[in-house]
Amino acid sequence: MSGVTIYQVAREAGVSPSTVSNFLNGRPGRMLPQTRTRVADAIDRLGYRPNRAARQLRTGQIQVVGLIVPSVANPFWGNFARYLERAALADGYHVLLCNSEREPDRERRYLEELWADGIRGVVLCSSLPSLDHVLPLVSAGLSLVAFDRTAQAGDPGSLVNISVDNVVGAHLATAHLLELGHRRIAFVSGSLRSVNRRERFRGFTDALEQAGMDPTEAIVWSGGAEQEPYGDLDAAGLGRAAAHELLHSDKPPTAIVAINDMCALGISAGIRDAGLRVGQDVSVVGFDDIVLADLAAPPLTTVRQPIGDMAAVSFRHLRSRIDETDTGPSQSLLLRPELVVRASTGPAPDPRE
Amino acid sequence: MSGVTIYQVAREAGVSPSTVSNFLNGRPGRMLPQTRTRVADAIDRLGYRPNRAARQLRTGQIQVVGLIVPSVANPFWGNFARYLERAALADGYHVLLCNSEREPDRERRYLEELWADGIRGVVLCSSLPSLDHVLPLVSAGLSLVAFDRTAQAGDPGSLVNISVDNVVGAHLATAHLLELGHRRIAFVSGSLRSVNRRERFRGFTDALEQAGMDPTEAIVWSGGAEQEPYGDLDAAGLGRAAAHELLHSDKPPTAIVAINDMCALGISAGIRDAGLRVGQDVSVVGFDDIVLADLAAPPLTTVRQPIGDMAAVSFRHLRSRIDETDTGPSQSLLLRPELVVRASTGPAPDPRE
DNA sequence: TAGCCTTGCTGCATCGTTCCACCGGTAAAT
DNA sequence: ATTTACCGGTGGAACGATGCAGCAAGGCTA
Incomplete structure (x- = not known):
């Protein structure tokens, strides 16, 4: 003491x-x-x-928020955690860290523990389409900000969703490739079950359609669904396998839109494996703009999620929910992504060569 | 409630x-x-x-430990955080996350906050040679486990240090290159001020000496000290710059020992920039075995830190200090690293070619 | 049968803080 | 002249859990 x-x-x-x-x-x-x-x-x-314990006992308030991420070992979530902690600290809040491994049951157990600890606000990073498993806590009074996810039918009544605009992001990526003259463009991801992946795919097809192409003829590689539903941890391995397969097909793509940066880095490796040059023979676009994207060889063109802003916004909304200055109904907040052009994309190779 | x-x-x-x-x-x-x-x-x-607050007020106990890392955005620390949280959870403990950015002042402020929150145990990940800034808290009764650091003169009286055996690790890496026939081996790092970097350098020179070579003639690249003391965030950029410089010197090395994996990945990129092949023309060894090491092209030979074990051991020691089942004097625990051979290292190229 | 121990349970003070009710005193309003 | 309002504070009852001291009731010894 x-x-x-x-x-x-x-x-x-x-x-x-x-x-x-x-x-x-x-x-x-x-x-x-x-x-x-x-x-x-x-x-x-x-x-x-x-003494915070005494204060908490008396007031019921505690200056701690929970953060539930799939796994902080993933650089994207690690980065988000860092920025969220920074935002919280600026307001005198601390952050309790939880790794859900994307298991709904763990998410629920964590939320119950946090509730028992007196924590009244949690940022939940889960792309699961359904939030049924956390409904009881929310109706008991827990404030929840769902990150990396947009509102779905059946969501609890008072939920704030914060996410990048995935449709716009994938649209930017695809349009960039179209502008460079690419016409055979592939979309590579793991399973498409999660919310944001579905949205990114829509951005991809929208862009093709706008360019007067038939999106039903687009090259879509979406594997690894059986072993690992969300293709989270081995996104890179997945990308590499996808590249091998795609590049050895009859009409290989000249450009590839990847579901995220880790996947894109795997694809780049796969392209090199095939003896081709990334950004010259085959262009690759990622999504996220993790630190590594800029460090890769060649540096990765990607769609940047404004992760610092998103974390700050998440915390701000969470706080206003906790403090009950904002008790409005459910809402979704979409932040605008930004295309970062680096060397992994280039003009479509001349077909006459 | x-x-x-x-x-x-x-x-x-x-x-x-x-x-x-x-x-x-x-x-x-x-x-x-x-x-x-x-x-x-x-x-x-x-x-x-x-109600935990009431219980804490009455007993003074709380089932939360603090974790202070330089930045959880760094995959290595993110990974450690994940495993520490897992170990804590198994004992019914939660983890409060703090990012120090390696600033002693932030470390101290965090520790004071945690103390005021009633938290009596903290895992401090700081390679700073001196822990003077946290001494007052420790003598007030805070249990501290220092991770990624070995005991130094002037440490507080009751401190547990947990780290990989850096000397052995760097020795393994260097010996591996020597066995492959390499003789011109470079050591690349940022500033050498932190404890573990000094140790890794010693492992490097020891190995050279054992092979009958003169370590004072070893190629040592240690730059970037001015701008960024610990070369943490841009380890990869640092490695790349080092590679460019080394490979354009009179007698370029045929193999490089990097201070960590991020640096090694940067070096690999630099080798490719120079038109050379990693693992064939120039071999590279990293340190840490982050997930990316295995995903790189070519996969990185590296010295694995048993991060899961280290996290579990850290928590176990912390708990026994908190519970006062272990009140012994200061001690250091060195875990054994392991060499993971992948494709970034190969036989020394034939000098006649 | 007095004295003492054991078993199974309860009463109550306590941890440190907060905040409502209230106090005496003075000044302004009615 | 009485009411009201405010000022600069104080008193004390909570918040919920814990754990010591203690208390009946029954069993044991002598």
Whole structure:
């Protein structure tokens, strides 16, 4: 224990504990300036720090939010966690970290634990289409911000969804390739079950359609669904396998849109395996703009998720829900992605060569 | 609030709150079997969950440990965080996440906050040679496990250090290259100020010496010290720059030992930039074995840190310090690294070619 | 049968903070 | 002259769980 209590401060300052409490809790106007300085001095002198447990017991408030991510070992989530923690810290909040491994049951158990800990706000990063498993907690009063996910039918009544605009993002990526003259473009991902992957695919087909192409004839590679539903951890391995397969087909694509950067890096490796040059023989676009995208050889053209902003927005919304300054109905917030052109994309190779 | 208190459970079961408390706190033998089941049933029926704040206020105990890492955006730390959280969860503990960005001042502030939150155990991931900035907290009673760091003179009295054996690790890497016939081997890192980097360098020179070579003639590239003391974030960019420089020197190395995997990946990119083949023209060894090492093209030979074990061991030691089952003096624990041979290393090229 | 132990349970003070109710005193409003 | 309002504070009851001291009731010894 820090040891020093509000009583000791009160005695040191020659006032009552209530006055010290008033001083600490935004009512410093309730006392004479001299009293105020006496209290402030006493706090300094004794090195007093309020006991959070006692405060929480009394008020029911706690300055901690929960963060549930699939796995913080994934650089994308690690990065998000870092920015969320930064935003929280700026408001004096701490972040409790939970890794769900995308298992609904673990998500639910975590939420229950957090609730029992007195935590009233959680950022849930789960692309699961259904949130049925967390409904009871939400109706009990838990504030939830769902990240990387847009609203779905059957969602709880008061949910904030925050996500990048996946349709726009994939559209940007695809349009970029079309502009470079590519016509045989492939879309590569793992299973398409999760919400955001479905959206990215739609952005892809929309762009093709706008260019007057038939999206039903698009090359779509979507494997690995059986072993690992969301193709999360081995996205890169998946991409590599996809590249091998696609490049050895009759009419190989000249450009590939990947579901995310890890996948794109795998695809790049696969292209090299086939003796081709990334960005010259075959162009590749990723999604996310993880740190590695810029470090790869060649650096990866990708769709940047404004992850810092998204984390800050997530925290801000969560806080206003917790503080009940915002009690509105469910809403979705889509942040605008940005195309970052690097060297993994280039003009379509001349077919006459 | 979960709402239901120990009093309601007591009334429901027809006993006193004390009995419910006894039931919950490992003294179920102090009552008749029938009483026990009545209490258990009441808890079930009401869905009672103990209020942690109240419990913490009363006992001073809290089932949360702190984790301070340089940045969870770095895959290595993200991975460690994941495993630490797993170990903690198995014991019913939660993990509070803090990103220090390697700033001593932030480390200190975090520790003070955690202390005020009632947290009595923290895993501190800091390679800073001096821990002076956290001494006051430790002597106040905070249990500290220092990760990725070995004991130094001037450390606080009761500190557990957990780290991989860096000397052995770098020795393994270097010996592997020597066995492959390489003689011109370079060591590449950012600043050498941090503890583990110094150790890895020693492992490198030791291995050269054992092979009958003069370590003072070894090729050492250690740049970027001015701009960014620990070369953490742009380790890859650093590696790339190093590769460019080294490969254009009079007598370029045929093999390179990198301070870590990110750096090694950068070096690989630099080798390709120079029109050479990684693993054939120039061999590269990394350190850490991050997920990406296996996904790179070519896959990276590296020294694996048993990160899962290290996280589990860290938590176990931390807990026994918190519980005061282990109050021994300061100690260091070195886990054994393992060489993982992949395709980024190969026989030294024939000098006659 | 008095004295003492054991068993199974309860009463109550306590952890540190908050915040509502209230106090005496003075000044302004009615 | 009485009411009302405010000022600068204080008192004390919570918040929910814990664990010590203690208390009946029954059993044991002598």
